[in-house]
Amino acid sequence: MSARALILVLALAGAGCASTPSDARDPLEGVNRAVFAFNDKTDEMVLRPAARLYRNVTPQGLRDAVRNFFSNIDDLFIGANNLLQGKLETAVNDWLRFAFNTTFGLLGIHDWASDMGLEKHNEDFGQTLGSWGVGDGMYLVLPLLGPSTLRDTAALPVDWAGDPLSGHTPVDERNALTATRVVGRRADLLGASRTLEEAALDRYVFLREAYLQQRRSQIHDGRPPRERPPAD
């Protein structure tokens, strides 16, 4: 982290002290809200316009191909995480997907493995830590990266190391690929972010609750232990 970034974080932390946190899971709410506002502004000025442009100038087929391509290279590390979680069969499924889509699916632009019944999974090292019993830790909003928790933030370096793109050279190519991936993902979420905008009374709280709930579900592979308060 550069000195300038550190100063920014400290300044934000100072700003955060003014408000009192109301949620035990979110002791840094003041700082988090400041980072959230910064991310929001960046999204509005840079990412959302780029995503809209991308969506408007590319045909659906090309966007599907781009999404499939990045989804395919992710499958390698997803399989590794499933293996680390002791799910050998699922890991093999993920690697078969990669092998199949990379060859017959033309470098992954077609997801024919899904059509054959080899299902796509969603894993990362944060989920692996969670499945090993590591708790969420406090909620964090990371600059540019968005909602996270202490556990998921700690897992990020492993995710980056496991990302085939991060070792890719030349660097120009890697940057172009990364930009495409980010803009493509944002374009896929244009509908969802509008829904969030409309549904939430307080978007910060709404997104935090959604993130924490979703991570809990992901860690349990979509089958979290049921917890329902008694109905009145």
Add this chain to the structure above:
Amino acid sequence: MKRMLACAALALAAGAAQAQTTPPDELVKQVMLDIQRIIVEDKDLQSGDRAKTIRLIEDKALPYFNYVGMTALAVGVHWRKATAEQKKRLAEEFRTLLVRTYASSLSAFGDQKFEFRPLRMKPEDTDVTVQVRVLQPGSQPVIVEYDMEKTPGGWKCYDVRVAGISLVVNYRTEFGNLVRDKGIDGLIGALATKNKSLAAAEPKQ
């Protein structure tokens, strides 16, 4: 003759009971496919005609939601403290917000593929979760779950979870914060303001 009449009466009664208690998984499937068919056949709905979409949801989906129950769960512990009038207004405002939110996510509904799985339930079950998988290329299927309860008027949905995110749980913290800071009337006011601003923004879309 008497016997025939008795038989007919029995058959009628059985028919009525049948109609009232369409199994929850069948009900979800019927409603979703019905809505999808209507969207596929209607250009206005595909292009995002908001007023028409809202009418569609109110006609086709809302009868199967227990929105008062949803409101009670979302308001949580504070529900008990609300007066009958406050409860009524909370439920009305929340219902409006849910319909609008639902409407904004519905334009993508037309070209999605659903996978319905038969529900394993016992005849005496009165509270079940119906799972639907929404398939999309290059992504993990999104699982949508409907928590349903058996009521005298058939099965009704009281919570929806999309990718593990429960609608009711998500609103509970927001609602809790508002009630703590501004009381129940404050929450009603915030919901009403939100709905008004959404309605005002509509012609632009």
